[in-house]
Each structure stands twice: as C-alpha cells, then as structure tokens.
Amino acid sequence: MPELTIDGRKVEVAPGTNVIEAARKLAIDVPYYCYHPALTPVGSCRMCQVEILDPGKPPRVTIACRTEATNGLNVSTTGKDCVAARAATLEFLLANHPLDCPICDKAGECDLQNFTYKHGNGAGRFSEPKREKLKHELIGDHILLDQERCILCTRCVRFMGEYAKSASLVVAGRGDRNVIAIFPGEPIRSNYEGNLADICPVGALTLKEFRFKSRVWDLDSEESVCTGCDRGCSVLLDTKRNKLLRVRPRVNLQVNGHFMCDQGRFGLLDAMNPVAREELGWVKGARVAAEQAAHALATTLAAERGKWLVLLSARMTGEELLLAKAALGPLAKQLAYVPTPAVGGDEQLFTGRRAPNEKALSLLGIAALDEAAAAKALAEPATAGLLAFDAALAARLVAGAKGKRLALVDVARDFDPAQGKAPCGAELFVPGTLASEKDGTFINVGAIAQRARRAQRWPQGTVPEHALLLQIAAAGGVSVAALTLKPDLTFALLEELGQPGAMLGQLPDDGLKLAAPAAVATA
Amino acid sequence: METYLSTEFARSGPLLLDEARAKGRWKVAQKVFESMTPEQVVDEVKNAGLRGRGGAWFPTGIKWSFMPKEPLKGPSYLVINADEGEPGTFKDRQIMEKDPHLLLEGIAIGSFAIRAETAFLYIRGEYKAAHDALALAIAECERAGILGDAAMGTKKKMRIVLHRGAGAYICGEETALLNSLEGRRGEPRPKPPFPAVWGAFGRPTSVNNVETLANVPAIVERGAAWFKARGTAQAPGNLLFGISGAVEKPGCYELPLGTTARELVEKHAGGVKGGGKMRAFIPGGASTGFLPPDKLDVAMDPESLRKEGTMLGTGGIIVIPEEISVVDAARVFSRFFRHETCGQCSPCREGAAWSDQVIARFQRGEGLASDFALLEDIMRGSKQRTICVFPEAFAGPLGSAIKHFRGEFKHA
Numbered sequence: 001m002p003e004l005t006i007d008g009r010k011v012e013v014a015p016g017t018n019v020i021e022a023a024r025k026l027a028i029d030v031p032y033y034c035y036h037p038a039l040t041p042v043g044s045c046r047m048c049q050v051e052i053l054d055p056g057k058p059p060r061v062t063i064a065c066r067t068e069a070t071n072g073l074n075v076s077t078t079g080k081d082c083v084a085a086r087a088a089t090l091e092f093l094l095a096n097h098p099l100d101c102p103i104c105d106k107a108g109e110c111d112l113q114n115f116t117y118k119h120g121n122g123a124g125r126f127s128e129p130k131r132e133k134l135k136h137e138l139i140g141d142h143i144l145l146d147q148e149r150c151i152l153c154t155r156c157v158r159f160m161g162e163y164a165k166s167a168s169l170v171v172a173g174r175g176d177r178n179v180i181a182i183f184p185g186e187p188i189r190s191n192y193e194g195n196l197a198d199i200c201p202v203g204a205l206t207l208k209e210f211r212f213k214s215r216v217w218d219l220d221s222e223e224s225v226c227t228g229c230d231r232g233c234s235v236l237l238d239t240k241r242n243k244l245l246r247v248r249p250r251v252n253l254q255v256n257g258h259f260m261c262d263q264g265r266f267g268l269l270d271a272m273n274p275v276a277r278e279e280l281g282w283v284k285g286a287r288v289a290a291e292q293a294a295h296a297l298a299t300t301l302a303a304e305r306g307k308w309l310v311l312l313s314a315r316m317t318g319e320e321l322l323l324a325k326a327a328l329g330p331l332a333k334q335l336a337y338v339p340t341p342a343v344g345g346d347e348q349l350f351t352g353r354r355a356p357n358e359k360a361l362s363l364l365g366i367a368a369l370d371e372a373a374a375a376k377a378l379a380e381p382a383t384a385g386l387l388a389f390d391a392a393l394a395a396r397l398v399a400g401a402k403g404k405r406l407a408l409v410d411v412a413r414d415f416d417p418a419q420g421k422a423p424c425g426a427e428l429f430v431p432g433t434l435a436s437e438k439d440g441t442f443i444n445v446g447a448i449a450q451r452a453r454r455a456q457r458w459p460q461g462t463v464p465e466h467a468l469l470l471q472i473a474a475a476g477g478v479s480v481a482a483l484t485l486k487p488d489l490t491f492a493l494l495e496e497l498g499q500p501g502a503m504l505g506q507l508p509d510d511g512l513k514l515a516a517p518a519a520v521a522t523a
Numbered sequence: 524m525e526t527y528l529s530t531e532f533a534r535s536g537p538l539l540l541d542e543a544r545a546k547g548r549w550k551v552a553q554k555v556f557e558s559m560t561p562e563q564v565v566d567e568v569k570n571a572g573l574r575g576r577g578g579a580w581f582p583t584g585i586k587w588s589f590m591p592k593e594p595l596k597g598p599s600y601l602v603i604n605a606d607e608g609e610p611g612t613f614k615d616r617q618i619m620e621k622d623p624h625l626l627l628e629g630i631a632i633g634s635f636a637i638r639a640e641t642a643f644l645y646i647r648g649e650y651k652a653a654h655d656a657l658a659l660a661i662a663e664c665e666r667a668g669i670l671g672d673a674a675m676g677t678k679k680k681m682r683i684v685l686h687r688g689a690g691a692y693i694c695g696e697e698t699a700l701l702n703s704l705e706g707r708r709g710e711p712r713p714k715p716p717f718p719a720v721w722g723a724f725g726r727p728t729s730v731n732n733v734e735t736l737a738n739v740p741a742i743v744e745r746g747a748a749w750f751k752a753r754g755t756a757q758a759p760g761n762l763l764f765g766i767s768g769a770v771e772k773p774g775c776y777e778l779p780l781g782t783t784a785r786e787l788v789e790k791h792a793g794g795v796k797g798g799g800k801m802r803a804f805i806p807g808g809a810s811t812g813f814l815p816p817d818k819l820d821v822a823m824d825p826e827s828l829r830k831e832g833t834m835l836g837t838g839g840i841i842v843i844p845e846e847i848s849v850v851d852a853a854r855v856f857s858r859f860f861r862h863e864t865c866g867q868c869s870p871c872r873e874g875a876a877w878s879d880q881v882i883a884r885f886q887r888g889e890g891l892a893s894d895f896a897l898l899e900d901i902m903r904g905s906k907q908r909t910i911c912v913f914p915e916a917f918a919g920p921l922g923s924a925i926k927h928f929r930g931e932f933k934h935a
Contacts, residue, residue, distance in 0.1 A: 152866065
C-alpha cells in the first residue's frame with residue numbers, strides 16, 4: 001500500500017489511486033471539473049493542478065487526476081505556483097462564461113461558482129466581446145444544453161459513451177469554437193439522460209423538469225431510495241413546500257455507483273406528486289374521513305376473521321410488511337403477494353421489476369401467488385373478499401371476480417369523486433401513503449437493506465399504513481407487542497431477518513448487506 | 524556543399540522507381556534487411572547523433588531504443604509524421620513530392636530498426652501532390668516486391684499505409700496524430716503513457732518526422748563518422764532550411780546545421796526582397812517567434828537558438844520586411860493559433876483566443892498599457908499547464924513580439 005504525503009500529512013491508499021482521491025481521504029479538497037470518479041480521466045480542465053515536491057528540485061506543477069499516488073510522493077495543494085495555476089485556469093474559464101448565475105438553475109451547487117469563491121481571483125480582466133453560442137436547446141427528452149455556460153470538461157460526452165453506452169454527445173468544432181453537441185437530428189435517447197444534469201459541473205446541462213422550479217438553496221433534501229424498480233438506487237429527494245421537485249442519485253458504490261436511470265428519476269417525480277389524489281376514505285359508496293374508513297376496515301376484518309384474501313404490495317416498506325404479516329396473518333384467509341415480472345430492464349441499473357421491496361416480501365416468507373393463482377384463491381367460495389394494497393392489481397383481480405368484495409389501501413391518483421364510487425369500486429377504501437411520505441426500509445434485489453427518509457408530509461387526516469395495521473391488530477385481538485416493544489420496527493425487521501442490532505437511524509448510508517437469509521416461518 | 528537530401532529537388536515530378544534504383548535508392552534497405560540486425564541500425568543512428576527534424580530535436584536512436592526489443596504479443600508500429608503544418612515550413616513536402624523513394628527507404632530501415640512490419644504514413648491533407656507521389660511510389664514498390672510479405676526478397680514483411688489528414692495543425696502533435704489516425708478526434712493524449720508504450724491502436728509506436736527518416740539511409744550507408752562531419756557537435760548533419768517571406772529567392776536549402784541565419788538569408792536566399800530592410804525574422808517556423816535583424820548572426824542549431832530564448836523548430840525561416848509591422852505579423856499568427864488550438868485544455872483554448880483578441884485591439888489602436896501584463900499572465904497561465912506544448916507555440920510569436928518589439932505596440 002503506497003504511502004504519500006499531501007500538505008505535510010501522510011496517507012496510505014490503495015495502489016492505483018490518484019492524488020485527488022488520496023487527498024479526499026485526508027479531507028483535502030482538490031478542485032476539478034473534467035475528472036469524475038466513474039469516468040476515464042482526460043486531464044484537460046487543468047483545475048486540479050497541484051505541486052509535486054522533489055528534494056533539490058523546484059516544485060513541479062501537474063494535474064492531480066492523472067498523477068498516481070505512489071509511495072513517497074510529496075504533494076502540495078497550497079504551493080504558490082499551483083494556487084496561481086488554478087486561479088489562472090478559473091480566469092480562463094470565466095472569460096467567456098455568461099455569468100448569468102441569477103437565472104441559472106445550477107447556481108448554488110455550481111462548481112464554477114464554488115471554486116471561483118475558493119480558488120479564483122476576485123475580479124476578471126476579460127473585456128473583449130464574449131462568444132455567442134447556442135442557448136437552452138432541448139437535446140433529448142429531458143436535457144437542455146446551454147453552450148455558453150459550458151466549460152467543455154467533456155464529462156457528458158464520456159458519460160454517454162462509457163456509461164450510458166450511447167455515444168450521442170460529441171465535441172464539435174475546434175478551439176474556442178468547441179461546443180458540446182448532438183449529431184444533427186439525433187437527440188439523446190437513453191435511460192440515463194438525467195444524469196447529465198448531475199455530472200455537469202456548471203449550468204450547461206440542466207433538467208427540463210427542474211427548469212426555473214426553485215433556487216437550489218430553497219430545497220429540502222432527504223436521503224431516500226428509488227422505488228422505481230428493485231435495484232433500489234440511493235437517491236436524494238429534493239422538495240420545496242412539500243412538493244417533490246427533483247430526484248438525484250446519491251453515491252452508493254454497493255448499489256448504484258454514482259448514477260440512476262430516467263425510469264426511476266422521472267418515474268419517481270411523477271409517482272410522488274400524484275395528481276387528483278383521493279385523500280378521503282370510502283365505505284360502501286359513501287365518502288368519509290380516512291379515520292372512519294380505517295375503523296370500518298379494522299372492524300370488518302375482525303368480524304369476518306379467516307375470510308379475506310390479503311395481498312401485500314412490494315411498494316410497502318419493510319416495516320409495514322413486517323407489521324402486516326403479524327397483524328393480518330392471523331385474520332386473513334390467506335396472506336400473500338403477487339410477484340412482479342421484470343419488463344424492459346437494461347444492463348446498467350434498471351431491473352424492469354417495478355417492485356422495490358419484493359425482496360423483503362420473500363425474505364419475510366410471505367407466500368408468493370402468481371396472478372392466476374391469486375384470482376383462483378379469490379374465486380374460492382369461502383373467500384369473502386380481497387384486501388389489496390395495490391390499486392392496479394386490485395382492479396385487475398376484481399374485474400374477473402364477480403360478487404367478491406374489495407377493500408383497498410393505496411394512493412388513488414387521477415381520482416374523480418363526482419363519479420360517486422370509491423377507487424376501483426372498492427367497498428372499503430383507505431387512502432394510503434407514498435413511499436416518500438414515511439421512514440422505512442427497502443431491501444433491494446441484492447439483499448441490501450437501505451433506509452428511505454420521509455421527504456414529504458402525508459395529507460392531513462391520512463391514516464398511514466402502520467397506524468392502520470395497528471388498529472386492525474387491536475380490533476382483531478392480535479397482539480403485535482413482540483414488534484412494537486422493540487426499539488423500533490426497523491430493529492424488529494432486521495432481527496426477523498437475522499441481523500439484529502440496528503435501528504433505522506443506524507443503517508449505514510450505503511445500506512446493510514443482509515447475510516444469508518434466515519429461515520423465516522411462512523405466514 | 525555536399526547534399527544528400529535535396530539531390531532531386533530540381534525535378535518537376537517525382538523520381539520513379541527505376542531511376543531511383545539507378546541512383547542507389549533501396550540499396551541500403553536491401554543490405555539492412557539481408558544482413559543487419561535492428562540493434563546495429565539503432566546503434567549506427569545513435570552514434571551518428573541524428574536528432575528529430577520535426578522540431579523537438581529528440582535523439583532518434585534513443586527514441587528507437589525505447590521500443591520493445593523482444594517481440595511482444597502483437598505488433599509495434601512506425602508512424603511517420605508528414606503532417607507538416609508549421610507556418611513557414613515546407614521541407615518534408617519537397618522530399619515527398621520529388622524523392623518519395625528516399626523517404627520510403629528510410630521508413631523501411633526505421634521499421635526494421637524498431638521491429639515493425641507496418642508503417643503508417645500520416646500525411647497532411649493539403650499535400651495532394653505529395654500524397655499522389657507517395658501513393659505511386661508505394662504501389663511501385665509493392666509491384667516490385669520491395670514492400671509486401673516478402674520484402675526485398677527476404678522473409679520479412681514490410682507494409683506502408685498512407686493516411687491523409689484533414690487539415691488540422693494540431694494533428695502534427697504526435698499523439699493527436701495517433702488519435703486522428705485511429706479515427707478519433709485529433710486531440711493530444713495526456714502523457715504518460717508515451718507512444719513507445721501506448722501508441723497507434725494501443726501498440727508500441729515510434730513517431731518520426733519525414734526528414735529525419737530521409738537522413739537514415741545515408742547514415743547507415745556511410746556511417747556515423749561521415750554524418751558527424753557536418754553540422755554541429757550536438758546537432759550533426761544537414762538540414763533542409765526553408766526560407767520564405769520577403770526574400771529574393773525563397774526556397775528550401777540543404778545546409779549543415781549551425782549555418783548562420785545571415786548566410787541563409789543573404790547568401791542563399793539573395794537577401795531581402797528588392798534590397799529592402801528587414802524588420803524581423805522568424806528562425807524556425809511560426810511558433811519560434813520573432814527575432815530582430817541584429818540576431819541574424821545566430822547559428823541555426825538547437826543549442827544556439829535556445830541561448831537566444833527561442834528554438835530551431837523546423838528550421839523554416841520567415842523574413843518580415845520593414846513595411847509590415849510586427850503587430851500585424853503577430854496578429855496573423857495569433858489568429859492562426861486561435862484557429863488551430865484543439866481546445867481541450869481550458870488555458871490553451873481560452874488563452875489562444877483571448878490573446879488574439881488583445882492583439883487585435885492593438886491592431887485597431889485600442890491597446891492598453893495594462894495589456895502587456897495581461898498577455899504575460901495569459902502565457903504564464905497556459906505554458907506548461909496543458910496536455911501538449913501548444914501554448915508554448917502561440918506564446919512564441921506573442922512573447923517575442925512584446926519582448927523585442929514592444930515599441931510597436933502603441934497603447935493608450
């Protein structure tokens with residue numbers, strides 16, 4: 001393991017590490033634009049210049065991104081030559097930059113701004129006419145290109161070629177006429193386009209969906225998990241006044257690396273901002289308060305013990321599933337879930353299986369019924385009805401099951417109360433919550449448990465699923481004290497899965513890889 | 524004066540194979556392929572002290588000795604840099620248009636020395652006549668069995684691939700040339716790895732200039748001692764000096780290294796055109812910058828010119844007459860370099876454009892006293908701060924203009 005010195009402090013790093021990453025280990029910031037940990041370093045932006053100190057020689061200014069951290073290397077990030085070189089690079093980059101920060105979406109999280117404050121000169125000397133290039137051009141489904149703001153770091157070009165495997169961006173032109181461009185008439189078509197706005201260090205590539213939506217410093221960010229598929233990419237949910245405005249990937253080398261797919265990013269944005277959401281409950285055709293509907297559901301299940309088919313959903317949190325298994329197991333005729341087939345996955349992150357917590361369902365030993373088997377179970381004469389936690393599935397099953405009653409707990413979107421009946425025509429409807437509205441654990445396809453933090457508040461009056469389940473248990477005389485007396489439900493969940501010891505707040509940021517799944521009694 | 528590079532320059536078209544053979548072309552390569560080892564060739568070139576004529580003056584034998592000695596898993600390549608784009612330089616063109624077999628023989632010997640069976644000849648796109656002469660010469664050699672799977676009747680393979688560039692100055696930088704050859708954007712590669720490790724198509728590669736390789740047959744034939752008898756101790760041999768601009772007889776003159784600029788301009792090129800006065804001269808291509816006429820007695824060799832703060836470069840002298848101001852001349856070059864920077868490195872992309880804008884202001888009479896410090900900072904912020912030495916190139920004319928001719932830059 002090579003040991004080197006940076007600014008007088010020693011650090012040991014893995015062979016092959018570059019000086020930027022070695023400095024990061026010491027919490028020394030080396031600024032950079034073209035470098036990105038997930039892309040081939042090209043060494044062209046010249047922002048990461050540092051000094052190599054060799055005894056008896058003058059300091060040698062070089063770029064940190066392409067300097068391997070070798071044993072005995074002595075690096076200075078504060079020598080006057082490299083400080084001057086970085087300031088010069090910034091003056092060059094700012095020369096033709098439009099300096100339109102007040103109307104730029106990137107302002108506040110822009111590396112050109114930030115590094116200028118930290119490493120730049122106070123004033124620029126460029127007094128020539130600035131170059132004029134293309135502005136706010138839509139180059140794909142989501143990305144707007146502003147060539148004037150661009151500093152030509154080429155991260156985007158390399159990302160599309162190296163990661164997205166769709167070389168749709170190029171550097172066109174030469175010299176100061178260089179621009180990032182698509183091929184004529186060929187916009188970006190990729191499931192990874194959204195990442196361009198994240199990896200762009202300046203405001204050259206911005207998201208259509210976030211354009212002029214908010215200043216970034218007005219956003220509240222919560223760490224969460226993407227529920228678009230069972231990859232479970234680590235994300236940040238950026239909200240303003242309870243509205244989700246932006247979804248960004250969070251670095252998690254165990255799960256998603258640095259990126260996330262568009263299916264997740266924009267799917268989540270839609271899913272967590274439901275339009276025309278039904279916030280009230282329904283009981284036998286009457287629109288009532290959610291609490292009333294919850295009470296009706298709890299008493300119905302208690303009165304008709306052993307008669308209802310209960311189908312849980314892979315969109316519920318692990319804690320909800322654990323509680324559902326305990327509370328509903330003894331009351332249901334059968335407790336199961338319908339596995340989701342994978343459709344349209346890709347080689348990078350998207351699995352195509354839109355069931356973020358399906359792993360938790362199987363690890364908890366909930367029985368899997370395919371849709372035909374579920375229909376058959378519902379059709380049995382002894383089955384009074386279906387309690388479902390997934391409106392789409394419920395709609396399909398009920399359509400083919402005459403005379404069966406339906407109780408539904410889910411978020412109902414695009415709902416029109418004027419039609420006079422509950423979502424899916426359910427006898428009992430309790431409005432559910434979104435994944436972004438609660439704390440909980442999701443277990444991805446690789447058995448990595450990650451916490452999702454509550455980023456939005458649920459509508460006033462909502463009875464969230466865990467409260468509903470506690471109410472059902474109480475009404476049905478089922479004791480769930482074994483779970484509720486634990487430090488928290490996450491602790492109980494992990495204990496159930498054979499890895500006790502962590503509460504929700506104690507899960508590592510990049511998730512907890514569950515050991516070989518423990519044998520769990522089938523519900 | 525004995526010449527060995529320019530013997531055919533007076534011709535109107537290329538020397539064809541039959542006549543070339545009658546004049547001794549391919550004799551040395553035949554001997555090398557039949558009876559020499561690569562080490563012997565490398566040693567001879569090393570002992571002769573041959574240095575690269577492309578402008579960097581790196582010892583050719585040493586460059587060749589970096590190439591793998593044992594056959595690796597896969598080929599090594601010789602790449603010939605015929606992307607002669609430095610303004611004021613037209614020496615390689617003469618060789619290729621008039622005496623293509625001299626170059627091809629040098630290529631064969633050079634390939635042999637580095638154990639390459641394939642050579643890529645990357646020729647400047649604008650050099651149509653030179654390209655056609657080479658294409659014809661290569662075809663002649665293939666038909667005659669000089670090149671091919673049994674080159675010159677031996678068991679060795681030798682193939683020369685001709686590749687035309689598309690008119691970018693930067694593709695004369697060896698790693699940009701390699702990228703361009705591979706079909707990529709012509710941008711210099713960060714080094715290391717150097718081409719001897721990771722060159723064309725990821726294989727060990729030696730990139731050599733046309734004139735350099737044209738020197739090789741004579742060196743192998745007549746020996747290191749013969750070669751070292753001309754030129755200077757540190758830079759032996761003859762050089763093809765190109766002289767252009769305001770002189771009576773512009774052209775390409777083969778003379779020993781170390782010949783003074785005055786002898787070249789006044790004796791060989793017939794002095795300043797129309798008997799006029801010289802305002803400045805450029806010693807070795809645009810990037811070497813301007814020198815005042817009182818420096819005409821400088822010896823034209825790498826070491827002597829370095830002492831004057833400039834470089835020999837490609838040895839292409841440009842004479843600027845009294846009637847042209849250095850500001851105007853500097854603008855010609857600043858515009859050229861602004862146009863030709865590949866633009867990947869921020870300091871070069873922006874610095875070349877910015878300095879051009881400042882010079883343009885001086886040209887319009889809108890220069891400021893503070894602009895000198897600004898230009899110095901642009902050069903300081905970009906020289907040695909980029910992947911290749913392009914900033915050194917644009918700083919050549921820029922820096923020398925404000926150093927030697929500051930008085931011509933009128934400012935408010």
